[in-house]
Amino acid sequence: MADKWEIKRRLAxxxxxxDVPRMLDLFTENAVFVSPVGLAEGREQIAWIxxxxxxxxxxxxxxxxxEATGTDNPLVVEWTGTGTQTGPFLLPDGRELExxxxxxxxxxTCASFIENGRVVTHREYFDQLELYTQLGLHLAKDDPASA
Structure with a gap:
């Protein structure tokens, strides 16, 4: 059986x-994925996110x-993600940002719980506001309620 850190690195x-199929092979059928964009339960929902x-x-x-290699479970890493938004991106309200x-x-950062060679739970943490600000979006203040 592969060591837990090998699985974590294969996921990265x-x-x-x-490679979504290769990613999904590393998750259990009923794995749970938690992130600022939502909760996904099972491989199909994880793939969609x-x-x-x-x-x-x-x-x-x-x-x-x-890599916090001194831990056995969860396996925790810190990362930096980079990319260019050249395709449509789904926003929390269901609209797509062109x-x-x-x-x-x-x-x-993310934490993965691995059992029997598969990811059971994977939790991603990042600042969603930081992401949206970099995409040129801003917070909007709702109209104040009538008194």
Missing amino acids: DAINDH FEQFFKGFPDLHLTVWY PTGRRITLRG
């Missing part, structure tokens, strides 16, 4: 290759710059 490689990012950022690349051509640099 598959993400960087945008990654496909949205790959569609919007065809050159998306994660550079892992720290390609902006803007380059992003996003810092994040």
Whole structure:
């Protein structure tokens, strides 16, 4: 059986290759993926989330710059993601942001729980506001309620 860190590194490689089938082979059938963009349960939903990012950022690349190798489970890494939004990107309200051509640099971390050679739970953490700001989006203040 592959060592847990080997699986974690294979997942990073598959993400960087945008190879969804290879990524999914590393997850259990009922794996859970948690991120600022939402919760995905099972391989089909996990694939959908990654496909949205790959569609919007065809050159998306994660550079892992720290591995907390002193832990057994979860396996924690810090990374920097870079890419250019040259495709449509799904926003939280269901609209698609048309390609902006803007380059992003996003810092994040993730924790993977691995059992029997497969990822059971994977949690990504990054600043969603940082991502949207780099894409040229801004917070909007709602109209104040009538008194």
